[in-house]
Amino acid sequence: MTEAPTNFRFETDADGVALATWDMPGRSMNVITMAVMDELEGIVDTVVADASIKGCVIASGKSNFSGGADLTMLQGLGAEYERLKASEGEEAAMRHFFESSRRLSLVFRKLETCGKPFAAAVHGLCLGGAFELALSCHHRVLADDDKTRVGLPEIKVGLFPGGGGTQRVARLMQTGDALQMLFKGEQIRPQMARTMGLAHAVAPAAEIVERAKAWIRDGGSAVAPWDVPKFKAPSGKVFSPAGMMIWPPANAIYRRETHDNYPAAKAILASVYEGLQLPMDLGLKVESRYFAYILRTKEAQAMIRTLFISMGEINKGARRPKNVEPTTVRKVGVIGAGFMGAGIAYVTAQAGMEVVLIDRDQAAADAGKAQCHTLITGQIHRGKAKTADRDALLARITATPDTAALADCDLVVEAVFEDPAVKAEVIARVEAALPEHAIFASNTSTLPISGLARSTKRPAQFVGIHFFSPVEKMLLVEIIRGEATGDRAVATALDYVRAIKKTGIVVNDSRGFFANRCVTAYLQEGHRMLLEGVPPALIENAARMAGMPVGPLSLNDEVALDLGLRILRATEAQLGEGAVDPGQRWLLTEMVETRGRLGRKNKRGFYDYPENGPKTLWPGLAEIQPERLAPDTVDVAELKHRFLVVQALEAARTVQEGVVTDPREADVGSILGFGFAPFTGGALSYIDFMGARTFVDLARTLEAKHGPRFTPPDNLLTMAETGGRFYDALKRAA
Numbered sequence: 001m002t003e004a005p006t007n008f009r010f011e012t013d014a015d016g017v018a019l020a021t022w023d024m025p026g027r028s029m030n031v032i033t034m035a036v037m038d039e040l041e042g043i044v045d046t047v048v049a050d051a052s053i054k055g056c057v058i059a060s061g062k063s064n065f066s067g068g069a070d071l072t073m074l075q076g077l078g079a080e081y082e083r084l085k086a087s088e089g090e091e092a093a094m095r096h097f098f099e100s101s102r103r104l105s106l107v108f109r110k111l112e113t114c115g116k117p118f119a120a121a122v123h124g125l126c127l128g129g130a131f132e133l134a135l136s137c138h139h140r141v142l143a144d145d146d147k148t149r150v151g152l153p154e155i156k157v158g159l160f161p162g163g164g165g166t167q168r169v170a171r172l173m174q175t176g177d178a179l180q181m182l183f184k185g186e187q188i189r190p191q192m193a194r195t196m197g198l199a200h201a202v203a204p205a206a207e208i209v210e211r212a213k214a215w216i217r218d219g220g221s222a223v224a225p226w227d228v229p230k231f232k233a234p235s236g237k238v239f240s241p242a243g244m245m246i247w248p249p250a251n252a253i254y255r256r257e258t259h260d261n262y263p264a265a266k267a268i269l270a271s272v273y274e275g276l277q278l279p280m281d282l283g284l285k286v287e288s289r290y291f292a293y294i295l296r297t298k299e300a301q302a303m304i305r306t307l308f309i310s311m312g313e314i315n316k317g318a319r320r321p322k323n324v325e326p327t328t329v330r331k332v333g334v335i336g337a338g339f340m341g342a343g344i345a346y347v348t349a350q351a352g353m354e355v356v357l358i359d360r361d362q363a364a365a366d367a368g369k370a371q372c373h374t375l376i377t378g379q380i381h382r383g384k385a386k387t388a389d390r391d392a393l394l395a396r397i398t399a400t401p402d403t404a405a406l407a408d409c410d411l412v413v414e415a416v417f418e419d420p421a422v423k424a425e426v427i428a429r430v431e432a433a434l435p436e437h438a439i440f441a442s443n444t445s446t447l448p449i450s451g452l453a454r455s456t457k458r459p460a461q462f463v464g465i466h467f468f469s470p471v472e473k474m475l476l477v478e479i480i481r482g483e484a485t486g487d488r489a490v491a492t493a494l495d496y497v498r499a500i501k502k503t504g505i506v507v508n509d510s511r512g513f514f515a516n517r518c519v520t521a522y523l524q525e526g527h528r529m530l531l532e533g534v535p536p537a538l539i540e541n542a543a544r545m546a547g548m549p550v551g552p553l554s555l556n557d558e559v560a561l562d563l564g565l566r567i568l569r570a571t572e573a574q575l576g577e578g579a580v581d582p583g584q585r586w587l588l589t590e591m592v593e594t595r596g597r598l599g600r601k602n603k604r605g606f607y608d609y610p611e612n613g614p615k616t617l618w619p620g621l622a623e624i625q626p627e628r629l630a631p632d633t634v635d636v637a638e639l640k641h642r643f644l645v646v647q648a649l650e651a652a653r654t655v656q657e658g659v660v661t662d663p664r665e666a667d668v669g670s671i672l673g674f675g676f677a678p679f680t681g682g683a684l685s686y687i688d689f690m691g692a693r694t695f696v697d698l699a700r701t702l703e704a705k706h707g708p709r710f711t712p713p714d715n716l717l718t719m720a721e722t723g724g725r726f727y728d729a730l731k732r733a734a
């Protein structure tokens with residue numbers, strides 16, 4: 001080593017086995033940076049040069065091995081490409097980009113072929129580039145504990161493993177399994193990793209380094225399986241009868257799962273397919289070419305920005321009022337032990353907080369607690385919790401109708417009926433039982449927070465905490481700042497939401513807040529298509545092809561059609577007849593009142609839900625459609641645009657109205673809250689990456705054909721003229 005590494009501790013024991021302990025100063029987690037790559041290469045050089053060193057173990061000095069490459073570094077490479085392209089031309093920029101983006105792959109390959117054995121001793125998380133490092137070692141020992149997980153999750157941020165992952169995994173296991181692992185990006189437990197062939201041994205955490213050293217002492221081979229002459233991949237050759245059983249279906253599965261929206265998934269497929277037909281070094285070069293290409297796609301850039309960078313910033317409190325000291329919520333009151341209340345009680349108790357779960361009588365409160373019992377039992381059945389966890393969780397929940405039990409709560413979340421009068425009564429009564437400092441939150445989905453705050457004596461301590469259903473699954477929570485809501489209430493809500501491991505976005509008061517406004521636009525577009533005569537299956541498929549996880553009719557069934565009708569009527573009552581779409585009112589009334597079809601909850605909605613077997617679209621839909629178009633006459637590309645554009649326009653309106661004030665929140669919120677096509681980076685990034693001018697043109701075309709719901713708001717028109725982007729404001733603020 002030319003210089004002593006600062007990110008690794010390097011020592012050699014009496015037997016000549018070196019140990020490189022990765023322990024980056026000033027960071028809680030190891031990440032792969034330029035300096036780490038340089039030092040790793042230095043370590044390989046030292047091990048090779050020093051005849052007294054037999055081989056080297058790589059371990060971590062932190063509670064995890066490492067989360068992988070520093071994605072901001074990868075983002076930086078993209079920026080450098082743009083700079084070079086402007087100054088030296090595209091070819092020079094691309095050459096530089098390719099060489100820098102394959103640096104990691106070359107360092108790992110150097111380690112693998114250096115002639116001395118390397119072993120990885122892995123505990124805690126070992127993901128992405130870090131697991132690719134482990135894969136390039138000749139031997140892998142994993143800690144046999146609950147926290148250890150390995151995997152290649154790059155696909156989740158629109159990337160794919162560019163440090164040799166696609167080539168090594170495909171040479172370690174059957175091609176079908178390898179593709180599945182790379183496509184899913186799941187975190188794999190130690191024993192499973194061993195069964196899959198990804199690790200050689202699993203040992204108690206305290207012994208992994210010693211076991212890895214022993215493997216080197218005992219003469220472990222410094223030659224990777226694929227560098228042994230006549231190596232055969234587990235699934236044999238690509239061009240073989242066995243290969244033909246794999247590749248055609250793999251292509252079909254890729255299309256079915258991605259609708260060709262994710263270039264990174266396609267690159268995985270191509271990289272494995274081409275790489276398996278080549279020797280390792282060429283295979284790695286093929287992978288590097290795809291990696292350099294993927295890194296520059298707008299999908300990767302958008303997904304990294306939203307799902308990694310913005311999400312990280314939001315979770316670290318980017319939008320938390322800075323003037324409020326960190327708060328600790330120890331005890332939470334949940335009022336209303338129904339569907340939502342029970343879920344809120346469950347996630348709160350699961351995070352270790354005490355919960356007082358209140359309903360109108362003891363039986364109703366107990367029913368809510370029983371729901372928590374059911375939820376945790378499901379976790380036990382899935383192997384994700386133990387019986388002792390259930391006992392502890394239930395012991396933290398006190399179910400009672402007595403508001404006196406709220407006397408020492410720091411926070412109360414009400415989830416009683418969506419009725420302003422009921423809520424007003426509850427707010428006044430509960431507030432009287434609370435300590436002075438307590439924050440009061442409402443989980444209302446439609447009622448303005450500022451209106452509800454009229455029932456409280458402490459409006460500064462009143463805030464909206466809007467959960468999504470099912471509470472235990474959905475990762476997003478909207479925190480609603482009413483006119484009088486103070487910073488301490490917002491900060492406490494955000495701290496609480498973080499404590500229950502969810503992501504909170506802060507929005508200003510408005511009917512439907514942020515997420516439900518966009519979702520409503522999506523559902524309504526599905527209704528309109530149905531009324532226009534588009535075949536129902538085409539509506540659902542077009543939505544999924546556009547990148548939505550669930551079709552609008554299916555989603556509507558989950559939310560319940562009668563709820564939709566109730567909200568529509570409430571809106572009409574408050575804002576007048578013009579505020580609702582008559583076609584939609586007719587459709588929902590027909591479905592709910594004439595046909596008794598409420599959705600999944602009564603097993604009859606836009607779909608039928610047979611006892612045994614999957615749901616199917618209700619054939620009667622054809623009967624109630626006023627018109628029926630022949631499938632071949634429908635412009636599917638337009639349907640896809642309509643779904644995304646109508647939501648993105650609504651998101652843009654929330655920005656214009658000041659409901660959403662930070663584009664990161666709209667983007668993260670749209671993906672976590674309602675699954676807005678993740679490859680776009682979210683509802684505003686969809687516009688930004690397309691360019692406001694192109695988006696406005698598209699919206700105008702749809703407006704001409706389908707009406708004013710596609711009229712672009714003023715902020716977009718200005719952006720289209722000036723070439724502005726939603727994220728410009730963020731850059732200016734930084």
Ligand code: NAD
Pocket residue numbers: 335336337338339340341358359360364414415416417418419422426443444445446466467468469
């Ligand atoms: P629900 O009908 O399942 O539960 C409401 C519960 O409140 C019932 O158990 C009822 O007994 C109890 N309750 C009513 N009046 C009460 C009172 N005076 N004192 C104590 N308890 C009382 O309803 P839900 O679906 O859980 O919705 C509750 C709230 O959450 C509503 O404001 C709703 O808008 C909101 N919300 C619902 C969803 C959803 O998907 N269902 C999503 C987000 C927010």
